[in-house]
Amino acid sequence: MKVTFYGTRGSCPTPGKSTLKYGGNTACVLVESEDGRKLILDAGTGIRVLGDEMVKNHDDIYLLLSHNHHDHIQGFPFFKPLYQAGRNIYIYPAKTNPNQPRAAIEQMNGSYFPLEEHELKANFEFKDTSWEQQPVTINGFRVHRREINHPNGGAAYIVEHGSKRVAYVTDNELNPPNKMATSAYEWKEFLLGVDLVIHDGQYIEKDMPLKHGWGHSLISEVVDLAKCANIKMLAFYSHDPDRTDDEIDQWQQKIDNMKLDNDIFFAKEGQCIEL
Ligand SMILES: [Zn+2]
Numbered sequence: 001m002k003v004t005f006y007g008t009r010g011s012c013p014t015p016g017k018s019t020l021k022y023g024g025n026t027a028c029v030l031v032e033s034e035d036g037r038k039l040i041l042d043a044g045t046g047i048r049v050l051g052d053e054m055v056k057n058h059d060d061i062y063l064l065l066s067h068n069h070h071d072h073i074q075g076f077p078f079f080k081p082l083y084q085a086g087r088n089i090y091i092y093p094a095k096t097n098p099n100q101p102r103a104a105i106e107q108m109n110g111s112y113f114p115l116e117e118h119e120l121k122a123n124f125e126f127k128d129t130s131w132e133q134q135p136v137t138i139n140g141f142r143v144h145r146r147e148i149n150h151p152n153g154g155a156a157y158i159v160e161h162g163s164k165r166v167a168y169v170t171d172n173e174l175n176p177p178n179k180m181a182t183s184a185y186e187w188k189e190f191l192l193g194v195d196l197v198i199h200d201g202q203y204i205e206k207d208m209p210l211k212h213g214w215g216h217s218l219i220s221e222v223v224d225l226a227k228c229a230n231i232k233m234l235a236f237y238s239h240d241p242d243r244t245d246d247e248i249d250q251w252q253q254k255i256d257n258m259k260l261d262n263d264i265f266f267a268k269e270g271q272c273i274e275l
Contacts, residue, residue, distance in 0.1 A: 001031065001032065001033055001034065001161050001162070001164040001166065001195075001274075001275040002031070002032040002272060002273070002274055002275070003029060003030070003031055003032075003166050003196060003198075003272070003273045003275065004029065004030045004032075004270075004271070004272045004273075005023070005028075005029055005046075005235075005237075005267045005268065005269055005270065005271045005272075006025065006028040006029065006030060006046030006047060006049055006050045006269065006270075007023065007025035007026045007027050007028040007029075007042075007044045007045055007046020007047070007075070007269060008022055008023045008025070008027075008046075008237055008238070008239055008266075008267045008268065008269050009022075009023060009024055009025060009026050009027075009044075009071070009238070009239050009241060009269075010026070010027070010071060010170075010171070010200070010202045010216065010237075010238030010239060010240060010241065011026070011071050011202075011238075011240070011241050012026070012071060012241045013025055013026055013044075013045045013071075013074075014241045018244040018245055018246070019244065019245060020245065021245040021248075021249075021268060022239055022243075022245055022248050022266055022267070022268050022269065023046075023239075023268055023269020023270065024269070025044060025045040025046035025048075025049070025075075025269055026044030026045045026046060026071035026072070026074060026075070027041075027042040027043075027044035027046065027066070027071055027072050027170060027237075027238065028040065028041070028042050028043060028044050028045075028046030028047040028050060028075060029041040029042065029168060029198065030050055031141070031159050031161075031166055033140060033141065033161040033162070034161075034162070035140070037139050037140045037141065037161070038054075038059070038061075038062070038139070039062050039064065039138060039139055039141050039143075039159055040061065040062065040063045040064065041064050041066070041157065041159075041168045042064075042065060042066055042072045042073075042168075042170070043063060043065065043072065043073050043074075043075050043076040043079065043104055044071050044072050044073070044074055044075050045071075045074055045075040045078075046075060046269065047075035047076065047078070047079050048075045048078040048079065050079070051075075051078065051079035051080040051081055051082075052080060054079075054080070054081050055080040055081050055084060058084065058086065058087060060088040060089075060090065060139070061081055061087065061088065061089045061090065062090050062092070062138055062139045063089065063090070063091045063092065064092045064138070064143070064155075064157055064168075065091065065092065065093045065094055065104065065155075066094055066148065066154045066155055066156065066157075066168070066170055066171060067094050067096050067148070067150065067152065067153065067154025067155070067171060068093070068094075068096055068100055068103035068104070068152075068154075069152075069154075069171065072170075072171075073103060073104040073107060076104040076105070076107070076108075077107065077108050077113045077115070081122060082120045082121070082122050083120060083121050083122070084121055084122055085121040085122075086121075086122075086123065087121070087122035087123065088122070088123050088125070089122050089123065089124050089125070090125050090127060090138075091104060091105075091124065091125070091126050091127065092127045092129075092138065092143075093126060093127075093129050094129065094145075094153070094154045094155035095129045095130075095147075095153060095154075095155070096152050096153045096154055097152050097153050098152075099129065101126050101129050102126050105117050105120075105124065105126075108120075131145070132145070133145060133146065135160075140161065141159050141160060141161050142159075142160040142161070143157055143158070143159055143160070144157065144158040144160070144190070145157055145158075146169075146181075146182050146186065146187075146190050147181035147182055148169065148170075148171055148172040148181065148182070148215075149172055149173045149174070149176045149180050149181050149182060149215065150171045150172060150173065150215035151213075151214070151215050153181065154171060156168060156169040156170070156172060156182075156190075158190070158191075158194060164195050164275045165193075165194045165195050165196075166194065166195060166196045166197075166198065166275065167190070167191055167194045167196070167197040167198060167199075168198050169187070169191070169197065169198065169199045169200065170198065170199070170200045170237050170238045171200055171215055171216060171238060172187075172199065172200050172215070172216075172217060173200075173213070173214070173215045173216055173217055174187065174217045174218075174221045174222065174225060175217075175221060176212075176213060176215070177212050177213045178213060184225070187225060187229070188225065188228055188229040191225070191229045191231060192229055192230065193230070194231065194232075195232060195233060195275045196232075196233045196234075196235060196273060196275055197226070197229075197231045197233070197234050197235070198235045198237045198267065199217070199222050199225070199234060199235070199236065199237060200216050200217050200222070200236075200237055200238040201216075201217060201218075201219040201222045201236035201237065201238070201239075201266075202216035202217070202238045202239065202240045202243075203216050203217065203218050203219070203240065204218060204219055204220075204240075204251070205218060205220070207240070216238065216240075219236065219251055219255075222234070222236065223255060223258070223260075223264065226260070226262045226264060227260065227262065230262075231262055232262065232263060233262070233263045233264075233273075234262055234263070234264045234265075235265060235266070235267040235273070236264070236265070236266040236267060237267050239266065248266050251266070252265065252266055
């Protein structure tokens with residue numbers, strides 16, 4: 001299984017000199033199986049570059065969304081396969097409150113984006129969001145889901161193929177001040193033994209208490225989760241728009257100094273992990 005990061009930034013794209021190393025595009029990850037099947041996670045601005053690659057063939061496209069906040073769907077209108085005649089695109093939205101399963105395409109309404117849905121050439125199918133915790137099969141991958149602790153809800157995924165599993169848990173607050181959708185114990189159970197866990201680590205202690213309840217985790221909380229869930233490989237994701245490359249490097253150094261058994265790193269745009 002191969003995992004490629006096309007966008008790693010949370011909340012807002014951050015082009016500029018101080019974010020070159022870890023990237024400025026928002027959420028998008030591609031998972032590929034050994035037999036060449038693909039699954040896209042989220043449609044932040046990173047999906048634009050992925051679209052430039054995918055437009056070269058006509059394979060069916062499968063896109064899973066964590067939720068509809070702008071940084072997770074903003075790149076969708078710039079995904080070139082949308083404009084390919086006869087291209088089949090299957091979109092799996094997460095259940096949110098309010099539930100707007102077609103939000104990715106509804107943003108293309110002439111007001112936020114000049115083209116409208118009827119002008120797109122691809123064939124779209126928005127899949128049912130009612131599947132709760134039952135695993136489903138999507139393009140040959142087994143997909144498990146849990147609800148994230150995030151304002152207005154959304155989904156985290158484990159994508160499984162053969163003996164390999166990758167978890168995508170972005171925009172998740174491990175210790176929210178309000179009601180938890182999924183508890184720390186449930187996350188530990190869900191993520192146990194997963195080969196690569198991609199987890200939100202947007203905040204640091206000095207962001208608190210202002211951002212407590214905004215739906216993202218402290219880096220330190222996620223390190224604790226990695227230790228207690230015995231996570232082999234953890235990729236921090238959804239980097240704060242204000243976090244510079246130098247600051248992220250300093251956090252990497254702090255974590256390396258802990259000399260943990262877990263392989264913990266901050267995901268970089270363009271990085272590819274072979275599992
Ligand atoms: Zn969000």
